[in-house]
Amino acid sequence: MDTKELIERAQKKNGIKNMTGIAEAIGINQSSLSLLKSGKSELSDETYIKLAKLAGVDPTEVIIEKHMRKAGPEGRKVWATLAKALPKSAALLVVVALVVPYNQAHASNIQILQAAKYLLC
Template sequence: MKAKELIKKVQSKHEWSQNQVAKELGITSAALSNLAQEKTDGSDETYIKLAKMAGIDPTEIIIEKHMRKAGPEGQKIWAHLARTLPKSAALLLVIILIVPNIQAHAASFQNTNVIKCLLCKIMK
């Protein structure tokens, strides 16, 4: 999602003017306007704050931002991250749900290579 769309989501969600969004971000209205018009590229921190204000996962926004800026090889890496991070989160959720007290069972995982191998297979 580009900055302009993200700013509009924040404005719509909170019924804020562009000036209010800028104030909440701690930047000038001119800086926000330049960001919306793609005259400048905001910092990751600005995108993270905008994402949180819009109720969107900041991880997705940062990955998309860097994917747009990256060259062909960099785009491949960012695309890979975009595909694998949801799998990682899903795996973590499954582990938490299946093994509620993971620390109590951690000692039973004597061969961490087995766990690493399983994680690598899931992440592919």
């Protein structure tokens, strides 16, 4: 699901008629949300998680899709493998929930992917 679709789903699910309402609900300003919706900006994992919850969508899937869009060809393959394995393993939920915030300060996406792949094997 792309970001525009995610925002629209959040609006519909919560009866929010304008972008300002969505922006306030997830703790950002309206101009940042407009840039996000147009594809000209990217938000933090934490903000995507808030938006996913507001839209009633699994935050794990949203984070995987975000990182898949940002990854190079090899990284996309690994993220796609993880996305397919998601229903098979609750361990991936733990990896994404615990390691993604850690990633921002310490680890590379490749290290996270390697750890998640190890848990799925």
